[in-house]
Amino acid sequence: MLPPPEIMEQKLAAQHELVVAQHELQILHAQIGAVTSERKQQMRSLMDKIAKMETELQAAEPVKVELQQAHSDAQNLVLSLCYKLDIVIIECSFNFKTV
Template sequence: MLPPPVVMEEKLYAQHIEIEKLAKGNQRLANTHGTLRHDLATVNNELQLLHNHIADVKDEKEHKKRGIIDKISMMEAELEAARSIKMELQQARVEAQSFVTSRQELISKVQQLTRDLQMAHSDAQQIPSLISALQVMEKNYMAMSREVEKLRAD
């Protein structure tokens, strides 16, 4: 037996309401799905931008790292050159000290020679008076010699 038409209409009406609810739910779900797909696309784009930015940051970091390594290498080379210059400077300092010592010795010798020269000069200034005295003594000697010969002859 079939149910009465009123019951069938009510069932149809209830099913129709259920179908409308399901259609509205499906529409909301479709809208949500579209929004989520749009959000997913946006997030994927942002994620790609972040990946690109991370790659750029990594490249920049690597570039800076290489620059720092190059600077360190240059500084090490300069330090090594400075070490050799320092050694040369120390050697030059030793040589300069040797020259200073030699100079002091030479100054001392020059001072001694200057004193000796002054004494020789002083002695040389006495030569004329000594020659005069010698000439006087020679004259006296000659005079005495003649007197001694006269006395011998007598």
């Protein structure tokens, strides 16, 4: 005994809806996969950039230390020159008074 035509139509409509829903689900899974892959690539790229920047920062550390030392040496030299200049001025002043 065959089912009535209305039941067959309902079954066909339900199967069609099921096929459409499964197709949409496949599309969504593909989109999720693409977005996930893109995000992973972006994260790898950012991690590479961070690693490169950390390496550059570590390489710059000796230059920073050397620059600080040069600055300190320059300050000491200026202080030494000022001290010597003061001595010369005092000696000149003393010699000028005795003349």
